[in-house]
Amino acid sequence: MSMLAGIVLIVLGLLFFLSGTVGLLRFPDVFTRLHALSKADTLALGLVCAGLALHEDDGALQLKLLLIWLLVIVSGATCASLIARAALAHGIRPWQR
Amino acid sequence: MRAPPSPTASDPGNGDGLMHPVEITFDALLLFSMVVLAWQGVHARNMFRAVVSFIMFGLLTAVAWVRLEAPDIALAEASLGAGLTGALLLATLGRLAPERRGARRPKVVKLSTLPWLTMGLAGTTVLLAVTLTLPAPGLGEAVLAAMPAAGVDSPVTAVLLNFRAWDTLLEIGVMLLAVIALWSLGQDVLASKPRLPAPALPALVRLLFPLFVLSTFYLLWRGGHGPGGAFPAGALLAAGLVLALLAGAQVPERMRGAPLRWALGAGLFAFLVVAVGLMWAVGTFFAYPPQHASILIAIIEIAAGLSIGVMLTALFLGGEPTDIKGGGK
Numbered sequence: 001m002s003m004l005a006g007i008v009l010i011v012l013g014l015l016f017f018l019s020g021t022v023g024l025l026r027f028p029d030v031f032t033r034l035h036a037l038s039k040a041d042t043l044a045l046g047l048v049c050a051g052l053a054l055h056e057d058d059g060a061l062q063l064k065l066l067l068i069w070l071l072v073i074v075s076g077a078t079c080a081s082l083i084a085r086a087a088l089a090h091g092i093r094p095w096q097r
Numbered sequence: 098m099r100a101p102p103s104p105t106a107s108d109p110g111n112g113d114g115l116m117h118p119v120e121i122t123f124d125a126l127l128l129f130s131m132v133v134l135a136w137q138g139v140h141a142r143n144m145f146r147a148v149v150s151f152i153m154f155g156l157l158t159a160v161a162w163v164r165l166e167a168p169d170i171a172l173a174e175a176s177l178g179a180g181l182t183g184a185l186l187l188a189t190l191g192r193l194a195p196e197r198r199g200a201r202r203p204k205v206v207k208l209s210t211l212p213w214l215t216m217g218l219a220g221t222t223v224l225l226a227v228t229l230t231l232p233a234p235g236l237g238e239a240v241l242a243a244m245p246a247a248g249v250d251s252p253v254t255a256v257l258l259n260f261r262a263w264d265t266l267l268e269i270g271v272m273l274l275a276v277i278a279l280w281s282l283g284q285d286v287l288a289s290k291p292r293l294p295a296p297a298l299p300a301l302v303r304l305l306f307p308l309f310v311l312s313t314f315y316l317l318w319r320g321g322h323g324p325g326g327a328f329p330a331g332a333l334l335a336a337g338l339v340l341a342l343l344a345g346a347q348v349p350e351r352m353r354g355a356p357l358r359w360a361l362g363a364g365l366f367a368f369l370v371v372a373v374g375l376m377w378a379v380g381t382f383f384a385y386p387p388q389h390a391s392i393l394i395a396i397i398e399i400a401a402g403l404s405i406g407v408m409l410t411a412l413f414l415g416g417e418p419t420d421i422k423g424g425g426k
Contacts, residue, residue, distance in 0.1 A: 071305075078301040085295050 006054035013047030016040045029095035030087045038080035045072055124164060131157050144193070148186045155179030168324035169253045172316075176332035181409055184339055188413075248390025250322035257326065258394045262383060266368040269401055272408045273365050280417045302344040309337025317402045321391075327364075327398045331405025338410040348418040357418070361411060364404030367397050 023036025049069045053062040116124075134157065137150035155178035162171035240252050240260065247255035257265050313334040320326030348357070359366075371393050372383040379386055385393050 071308075074301055074304060078297045081297040082295055 002054045006051040009047050009051030009054065013044040013051060016044035016047060020044060030092060031084055031094045034080045034084055038076055042073055042076050045069055127157060127161060127164065131161065144190055148183070148190055151186065152179050152183035155183065169326065169329065172324060172329035173332060176329065176336050177409075180336050181332065181339065181413065184343070185413060246387045246390070248385060248387065248394050249320075251320060251324070251326070253324070254320045254326045254394070254398070257328075258397055259385060259390060262368075262372075262397075265401075266365070266372065266383075269364045269368060269404065272405065273362060276361055276408050276411045279412060279415060283416050298344045299346075302341050302346070306337055306341055309333060309340075313337070313402065313406065317399055320398055321395070327402040327405060330402040332409060334403070334406025335409030335413070338406065339413050342410070342414065348414075353418055357407070357411075360407040361404060364397075364401035364408075367400035371397055 017040070020037045020040030023040065024033050027033045027036055046069050049065040053065045056062050056065075131154060134150045134154040138147050138154055141147040141150055155174060158178060159171045159175035162168070162174055237252075240256060243260065244250075244252060244255060247259050249255050249259070313330045316325040316330035316333060317327065318325075320330070375384060375386075375393075376382045
C-alpha cells in the first residue's frame with residue numbers, strides 16, 4: 001500500500017518537475033521563469049522525497065530525505081531571490097503584456 | 098585516488114556484470130550531456146554562458162564519479178570543480194567590465210572540421226590503447242592486502258595518508274606555495290567590490306554555516322572508515338567560508354596575521370612534525386609504526402582538513418585580507 005502511495009507521489013513530483021521545466025522554456029522573462037521553476041521544483045522535490053521515504057523502512061534515511069528537502073527549500077528560495085535581485089539591478093524590467 | 102573495488106561496495110549492476118537498460122540509458126545521457134556542456138563551455142556565445150556550462154559540467158562529472166563508484170572523488174569534484182572553481186569564475190566575471198562580460202568571444206583557433214575530427218579520433222585511439230595496456234586489476238588487490246596494517250578502514254584514506262602519504266604531503270605543500278605566491282601578488286580583491294543588497298543571503302548563511310562546520314567534522318571523522326577525509330572536508334569548509342564571504346562576512350580582526358598563518362600552515366606542519374618525528378623515533382622517514390598509525394593519521398587528517406579549507410578560502414580571497422571598514426563575522 002505504502003509502495004503504491006510512494007510511486008504515486010514520485011510520479012506527481014515528476015509531473016511538477018516537467019511543468020517547471022516547461023515554464024522555464026516557455027515563459028517570456030527571467031522573473032516569470034524563476035516563478036515557475038523555483039516553486040514547481042521545490043514542490044516536486046518534496047513529493048519525490050516523500051515518495052522515496054515511503055519506500056524506506058529505515059527512519060534515519062527518511063530523516064535524511066526530509067533534511068535534503070528542507071535544505072533545498074531554503075537554498076532554492078534564496079537563489080531565486082538573488083537571481084531576481086541581480087536581474088533587477090542589471091536593469092531588466094519585468095515583462096508586461 | 099580511485100577507490101579500489103571493495104567487497105562491501107554496492108554493485109551498480111545486477112550482479113552478473115551486465116548493466117540494466119535503465120542504467121545504460123542514464124550513463125549514455127550523462128555522457129552526452131557532458132560532451133555537450135564541454136562543447137558549450139569552450140564555444141558558448143558569451144562568457145557567462147561558458148561559466149555556467151563549466152559549473153554544470155563539474156556537477157555532472159561528480160555524478161559520473163558516483164557512477165564509477167568513486168564517491169571520494171565525486172565529493173571533491175562537486176565541491177572543488179563545480180563549487181569553488183565556479184564561484185571563482187563567477188567572481189572574476191563580476192569584476193570584468195560589463196561590455197566584456199557579455200561580449201562575443203573571438204574565435205581562438207580557426208580550424209575546419211576535418212583536422213579536429215582527425216585529431217580527436219587519434220587522441221581517443223591513443224587513450225584506448227593506453228587503457229588496454231594498463232595492468233588489469235590495478236593496485237586494488239595490493240591495497241586491500243596491506244589494509245590490516247594501515248590504521249584506518251577506508252582504502253582511500255589508507256592510500257592518501259599512509260601508503261602514499263609522501264604524495265599528499267607534497268600536495269599540501271604545493272597548495273601552501275600557491276597561497277604564498279598569491280599573497281605576494283597583492284591584497285585581497287573581494288573587499289572593494291560593491292554588493293547587491295540581498296537580505297536573504299546573510300540569513301541563509303547564518304542558517305547554513307553551522308551545518309557546513311558540522312559536515313566538515315563529520316567528513317573528517319568518516320574518512321577513517323568510508324568516503325570522506327581531509328580533502329572533501331576541507332573543500333566543504335572552504336565552501337562554507339566562501340559563502341560567508343560572499344554574504345558580506347569579513348575575516349575577523351583577531352584572526353588576521355598569526356592565527357590565519359598558523360591555520361594555513363597547520364596541515365603541512367602536522368605532516369612534517371609526524372614525518373620527522375618518526376624518523377627520530379623509529380628511524381625511517383614517514384613510516385608509521387602500525388600500532389600508532391591510527392592516531393597519527395587522525396592528527397594529520399584533522400590538521401590537513403582545516404588547512405585545506407582555509408587555504409582554498411585564501412585562494413578565493415585572492416590575497417592577504419586587508420583592513421576594511423564594517424563589522425566582522
